[in-house]
Amino acid sequence: MTAKCHISLQRVTNAVSRTITQGPTSTARSQPTFNAQQHKSISTSSSRFATTVAPDPSASQHGHPQAKSGDATRTRRLASHRQLEKDKEEKLLARQALKDLTFDTFSRVFAPETYDGPWREAQNLEHVLAEAARWGEPWLKHLASNRKSLRRVFDEYLSDRHVHPDVFLAYRNAMLAQSWSDVRRYMANVPDGKWPSHVLQRSIHTVRTPSEISDSLALLASSIQYSAPLLPVQRTAVFKVVRYCFVTLSTVVLKPHGDAFHLISRLTDTLLALLKTFPTQIAASTDFIYDFSRRLTGLADERARQAMMRLLDWLQADQRVDGSAEIRRKIAGHCIQSLETTTTKSLRHKSRSSEQFVDVHLMEHLLSQNFAPSSELEERMLRSAVWVAGRGRDYHRIWAWFNKYKHHKEERRAQITGSDYLLLAKALLQTEPGRDAAWSTFLRAERLLETAFRADRNKSTKEKRLRRKDFDRQLSSACTDILEVVAKSADVPLEKALLMLGIFVKNSPYAGEGSGVISKTEYLAKAMSLKRADVYAYSLVMHGCLLRQRPRIAVTVWHAMLERCVMPNAAALSVLLQNLFQKKDVRTALQQLQLWCETGVLLPTADVDKLKDVEVDSLSTSTHASPNVLMTPFASNSSSEDGGGERYRITPDPILASVVFSGLHSCGSQGVEALWSAYQQTIALFPDAPVLALLLKVSCRGASAYGRDALFGQQIFRTLLLSKHPELTTNQDPLRLAVEAQGASGWIFSDDTVGSRMEKWLASVFQSKDASPPQWFFNSAATRDLDGLVFTAKLFEHYVRMLLHLQHSPDSPVGFKAVRQELIDVLGWMKQLHLTPTKTHLALTILEIEEHLMPAMAAKQMDVLDAWLNEWLGEKRLSLPSEEEMQKYWQWKMKRNGRGKGWFDKIWITPQRSSAEETE
Numbered sequence: 001m002t003a004k005c006h007i008s009l010q011r012v013t014n015a016v017s018r019t020i021t022q023g024p025t026s027t028a029r030s031q032p033t034f035n036a037q038q039h040k041s042i043s044t045s046s047s048r049f050a051t052t053v054a055p056d057p058s059a060s061q062h063g064h065p066q067a068k069s070g071d072a073t074r075t076r077r078l079a080s081h082r083q084l085e086k087d088k089e090e091k092l093l094a095r096q097a098l099k100d101l102t103f104d105t106f107s108r109v110f111a112p113e114t115y116d117g118p119w120r121e122a123q124n125l126e127h128v129l130a131e132a133a134r135w136g137e138p139w140l141k142h143l144a145s146n147r148k149s150l151r152r153v154f155d156e157y158l159s160d161r162h163v164h165p166d167v168f169l170a171y172r173n174a175m176l177a178q179s180w181s182d183v184r185r186y187m188a189n190v191p192d193g194k195w196p197s198h199v200l201q202r203s204i205h206t207v208r209t210p211s212e213i214s215d216s217l218a219l220l221a222s223s224i225q226y227s228a229p230l231l232p233v234q235r236t237a238v239f240k241v242v243r244y245c246f247v248t249l250s251t252v253v254l255k256p257h258g259d260a261f262h263l264i265s266r267l268t269d270t271l272l273a274l275l276k277t278f279p280t281q282i283a284a285s286t287d288f289i290y291d292f293s294r295r296l297t298g299l300a301d302e303r304a305r306q307a308m309m310r311l312l313d314w315l316q317a318d319q320r321v322d323g324s325a326e327i328r329r330k331i332a333g334h335c336i337q338s339l340e341t342t343t344t345k346s347l348r349h350k351s352r353s354s355e356q357f358v359d360v361h362l363m364e365h366l367l368s369q370n371f372a373p374s375s376e377l378e379e380r381m382l383r384s385a386v387w388v389a390g391r392g393r394d395y396h397r398i399w400a401w402f403n404k405y406k407h408h409k410e411e412r413r414a415q416i417t418g419s420d421y422l423l424l425a426k427a428l429l430q431t432e433p434g435r436d437a438a439w440s441t442f443l444r445a446e447r448l449l450e451t452a453f454r455a456d457r458n459k460s461t462k463e464k465r466l467r468r469k470d471f472d473r474q475l476s477s478a479c480t481d482i483l484e485v486v487a488k489s490a491d492v493p494l495e496k497a498l499l500m501l502g503i504f505v506k507n508s509p510y511a512g513e514g515s516g517v518i519s520k521t522e523y524l525a526k527a528m529s530l531k532r533a534d535v536y537a538y539s540l541v542m543h544g545c546l547l548r549q550r551p552r553i554a555v556t557v558w559h560a561m562l563e564r565c566v567m568p569n570a571a572a573l574s575v576l577l578q579n580l581f582q583k584k585d586v587r588t589a590l591q592q593l594q595l596w597c598e599t600g601v602l603l604p605t606a607d608v609d610k611l612k613d614v615e616v617d618s619l620s621t622s623t624h625a626s627p628n629v630l631m632t633p634f635a636s637n638s639s640s641e642d643g644g645g646e647r648y649r650i651t652p653d654p655i656l657a658s659v660v661f662s663g664l665h666s667c668g669s670q671g672v673e674a675l676w677s678a679y680q681q682t683i684a685l686f687p688d689a690p691v692l693a694l695l696l697k698v699s700c701r702g703a704s705a706y707g708r709d710a711l712f713g714q715q716i717f718r719t720l721l722l723s724k725h726p727e728l729t730t731n732q733d734p735l736r737l738a739v740e741a742q743g744a745s746g747w748i749f750s751d752d753t754v755g756s757r758m759e760k761w762l763a764s765v766f767q768s769k770d771a772s773p774p775q776w777f778f779n780s781a782a783t784r785d786l787d788g789l790v791f792t793a794k795l796f797e798h799y800v801r802m803l804l805h806l807q808h809s810p811d812s813p814v815g816f817k818a819v820r821q822e823l824i825d826v827l828g829w830m831k832q833l834h835l836t837p838t839k840t841h842l843a844l845t846i847l848e849i850e851e852h853l854m855p856a857m858a859a860k861q862m863d864v865l866d867a868w869l870n871e872w873l874g875e876k877r878l879s880l881p882s883e884e885e886m887q888k889y890w891q892w893k894m895k896r897n898g899r900g901k902g903w904f905d906k907i908w909i910t911p912q913r914s915s916a917e918e919t920e
Contacts, residue, residue, distance in 0.1 A: 103161055104198035107168070111175040113202065119176050125154060125165055128172060175202045180212040192219050193226030197241040204245045210260040213249055217266045220245055224273045232280075239274070239281045246270055247288050254295035254304075261303055264296075268307040272314055275321055283322035293331045297338060300356035308335065309365050316369060329377055332366055339384040358384070360392040379408055383423065390427025395434050398427045418448030418471075422478045429485045435492060442482060446475060446525055475527035483528075483537055487544025494553055495619060497541045502532050503560045504615045532564060533610040535572050542575040551579035552620035560616070565608035568596065570650050574659040581663030589663060597656075600647035661694040692720065692789065693798045697904050700805040710806040717799050721829070724786045728829050796830055797841040798904075804844060805903040808896065820849055831872050840907055842869075843881045843889035851897075885909050 101109065110132050122128045129147055158168060167190070174186040175198070183203040187195065200223065207216050220242055227238040246267075253260045253267050271292060275282055282289075293311070296304045312331060315324045338355050358366075363385045371378055382405035389397035402424055406416055425441040428434030449471045456464060487497040495505060531537040538561045545554035558576050561568065568576070573596055580589040595601065650656075699713030722729050800823065807819040823845045830837055837845075850862060869880065881889060888909055896902045 103163070104196065106157065107171055107175065107196075107198055111172045111202075113175075121173055122169055124169070125151065128169070129154065171196060171199050174199050177203065177206060180206045180208065180216070182206075184215070191222075193222035195219065195223065197237055201241050201244055204248050207249065207252065210263060213253060213260055213263055214266065216245070216249060217263065217270055220249075220270050221273060224270070224277050228277055235278065236281055239278045242274065243285065243288055246274065247291065250292055250295060254292075254299060256298060261299070261301055264301075264303045264307050268310055271311065275314065276318070279320040279322075286323070286327055289327060290330060290334070293334045297334050297357045298354050300354045304357065305359065305362045309362065312365070312369060325371075328369060329371060329375075332369065332371070332377060332381065335362070335366060336381055336384040339387055340380065358388055360388055360394055360397065363388045379405070379412075382408055383420070386423055386427050390430040393431045395428075395431040398424070398431065398434065402427075418445040418450075418452060419474060421445035421448060422474055426478060426481050429482055432489075432491050435485075435489070438482065442478060443525055445478070446527055449475065472527070476530070479525075479528050479531055480537070480540070483531065484540045484544075487541045488547055490548060494541075494545065494548065494550060497544060498553075498557065498560075498619075500528055500531070501537060501541060501557070501560070502529065502611070502613050503557065504613060505619050506615060506617055529611055532612075533566060535561070535566055535569055538566065538568075539572045539575050542572070542579060546575065546579050546582060549582065550620070551583040554579035556616055556619060560614040563614055564610045564612060565604050566610055567603075567648055568650065570653050570656050573650055574656050577656075577659050577663060581659075581667055584667055586664070586667050589660075593660065596650045597652050598649075600649040603646045603648050658694055661697070665697070692717065693795055696798045696802045700802050700901075700903060710802055710809065713802055714799075714806065717802075720786060720789060721791060724789060724791065725829075725833065728832060791833065791835070793830070793835045793838050793841070796826055796835065797838050800826060800841050800844055801903045804848060804896075805901070807848070808898055808903075823848060836873065839881045839885065839909075840889070843886055844893065847886075847890055847893050 110128055119131060120127070122131060126147075129150055155165075158165060170186045170190060174183045177183045177186060180203070183206055187199070187203075200219070204216060207213055223238060223242055227235050227242075230238065249270075250267055252258070253263050271289070289311075293308065296308050308331070312328055315321065315328050315331075318324070321327070335358050339358060341355075363381075366381055367378075367385060382401055385401040386398055386405060389401055405420075409416060421441050422445040425438045425445060428438040428441060453464075453468060453471055456467065459467070483497060483500055486492050486500065487494070498505070538557055541557050542554040545551060545557065554576065558568075558572075561572075573592070576592065577589045580586075580592070695716065696713050699710050803819050803822055827837065827845065846862070846865070849865075873880075889907070892905075892907055896905075
């Protein structure tokens with residue numbers, strides 16, 4: 001339909017351009033004559049003389065000005081006359097071409113889709129023609145120069161097609177509308193099922209909210225119902241438009257993290273109505289069905305699963321759609337594609353499907369579908385079903401579906417491979433009764449893979465190397481999964497995880513042979529033994545210790561890792577620090593942080609066997625009993641800078657910084673010294689806005705004596721801000737100047753509740769001797785390299801929350817006026833940095849200032865701030881908190897006023913929406 005529209009419009013354009021460039025396509029006309037009695041001017045007489053008397057060559061040389069002037073005038077008149085004829089012919093052809101257009105193309109001429117400028121709602125046809133003359137196509141502007149003639153053509157066109165002018169106005173305005181509510185308003189007098197296709201196709205793009213999506217789905221249902229008795233050609237046209245609208249709406253409804261999942265059922269109803277009403281057209285256009293199924297598989301939502309089952313059931317029950325069996329097979333393939341990607345860890349066959357989409361119930365439904373017997377698809381589904389049952393921790397279904405899968409392969413005279421047993425081992429590992437059999441199944445899979453590799457004698461060296469790499473990858477992935485489950489499962493003793501890493505405990509009940517446990521001889525799987533040199537394996541086991549709240553065992557694992565000279569990375573150090581903070585060993589945690597991030601350790605000069613067995617006296621290791629237990633055995637001189645050899649250091653990252661500050665937060669170690677020690681190892685080496693935000697949170701954990709921690713956080717923030725943006729120290733606060741200019745200085749600089757007078761505000765906190773930071777802070781590396789630190793609106797919101805914590809802490813060393821002035825300065829800084837404050841930031845600032853004013857004064861003086869915000873934010877001011885939101889902010893703040901805690905709690909303004917504003 002769109003192509004047809006373009007062809008019709010091009011026909012009009014070609015007709016106009018042909019008359020302009022070549023003139024009208026008609027026979028040659030005689031030269032125009034002039035009446036001498038009517039035109040007695042000099043130019044006319046000269047023209048007539050020039051046409052009857054042959055020019056004298058000598059006269060042209062000596063010059064006859066009068067004859068030359070006559071020639072020029074006659075030429076201009078002839079050209080003007082020809083142009084008038086061309087214009088007349090051009091308009092005639094354009095009018096005829098306009099009359100020949102179809103109605104949808106005619107409507108698009110006066111409501112072009114390519115126009116994106118301002119437009120006005122047309123109240124009558126004169127407005128339509130005026131708008132066309134203003135921003136229409138060039139040929140249309142030229143045609144609209146004679147408004148009466150064009151209006152006559154316009155009226156004739158609508159009359160010939162029995163279209164009322166008001167109806168055309170509704171169509172035109174709806175096609176140019178920018179919102180669905182406007183579209184509905186214009187089309188209020190048109191029944192839902194009788195909307196023209198071109199209007200529906202254009203207006204569907206204005207749908208935004210879930211309520212508008214619901215309304216548009218009802219409109220599509222009416223259009224489908226109305227098209228049932230139409231002729232085949234008409235029904236095909238309706239199908240194309242409804243299909244287009246369905247794809248557009250499915251894109252909005254089925255987008256990840258959307259807010260219209262409750263409309264999936266309605267969307268499925270529309271699709272089934274299409275399948276029922278247009279079976280012939282569906283057979284030639286199935287791509288939109290596959291697009292719908294792919295989008296469903298990207299959502300781990302029960303409503304998406306129900307929609308998939310409804311679609312499969314309808315295709316199986318109703319055979320009117322040609323090729324419905326093939327459609328069902330492809331849809332089932334979409335469902336298991338993500339599972340196959342997960343189980344094979346393939347990087348070549350990526351899928352946008354969600355791994356969690358297919359659950360046990362949906363898998364049973366897929367297996368109950370009547371596909372071709374012994375098909376490859378059924379085999380793939382059974383293999384994926386084993387994985388789904390394992391993820392659902394359904395022990396009986398794991399074995400039932402695996403046995404069925406095994407029987408299916410035997411019927412095809414195929415053997416169960418090592419990869420199949422690896423999949424079974426991973427599935428059994430997820431269930432408590434299957435964990436004993438999982439390890440033996442894994443060993444069997446390893447033997448089968450090794451046998452298959454040795455049997456490939458006819459393959460080239462390159463092929464063998466690639467296959468060996470593929471086998472190792474599969475086994476390594478399975479070992480990682482097994483180790484992770486064993487370490488984190490509370491029903492499995494942690495010592496089993498240590499045994500898998502070759503860490504043996506003297507006199508352990510698991511050291512000897514036994515059924516149902518991993519013995520010292522069983523663990524010797526080749527693939528698992530290679531994990532002893534993998535730092536990620538140690539991190540998994542230590543993380544399991546953290547989840548089980550067994551930090552002493554994590555210290556044992558760390559010591560074994562260092563004994564094998566496996567160097568830790570930032571992730572492994574983060575897990576160790578979490579365990580140390582869990583057992584409140586802050587001193588050891590900070591020592592390890594300094595050792596690995598600042599001092600470094602000497603690398604061993606001799607080769608160390610990283611796969612050797614490690615035997616420990618006890619399962620748990622205490623750092624208090626042995627202070628140097630976390631030191632590497634080869635780094636006795638690690639604290640000495642004079643020690644020779646290469647040093648190994650860990651580069652801090654934001655995750656490590658998060659662990660440090662969260663640990664200090666949980667342990668209550670919030671002194672200035674502890675915070676600064678952690679700060680030197682994190683922000684100073686890796687300046688980052690999230691890290692600075694965490695520091696602000698940690699400094700406000702509780703109402704400490706004199707608010708020292710919050711003051712320290714304030715000093716760090718201001719120092720980093722003014723070091724990063726020194727222009728803020730030289731420029732005066734624009735908001736303060738605006739307030740003073742309005743004569744409202746008492747609002748900011750006085751405390752009206754006690755009647756105090758205006759006081760002078762210090763230019764900077766650092767000019768106050770009571771709040772100035774120590775000299776070593778300026779000498780640190782943090783104030784010299786701040787390229788990686790970006791101040792964001794969210795970071796300023798954290799700073800405002802910290803100021804409120806400081807203001808409401810018991811015995812706060814900072815008065816209300818100082819905090820109030822700081823809140824105003826923050827807004828001025830953000831304007832200079834071109835940052836838009838968040839709703840929470842503005843709401844808390846306004847409430848904090850307004851609470852300390854008399855109602856009459858507050859109403860008067862808040863107008864100053866409102867005008868300043870309006871001038872600053874402009875259109876962005878629409879995002880300011882509404883009255884209802886301010887009421888909720890006020891309730892949240894009233895619960896925390898006068899308390900030095902809770903200022904970093906989440907603020908839920910609209911809990912129903914995922915985009916509700918909150919503090920992370």
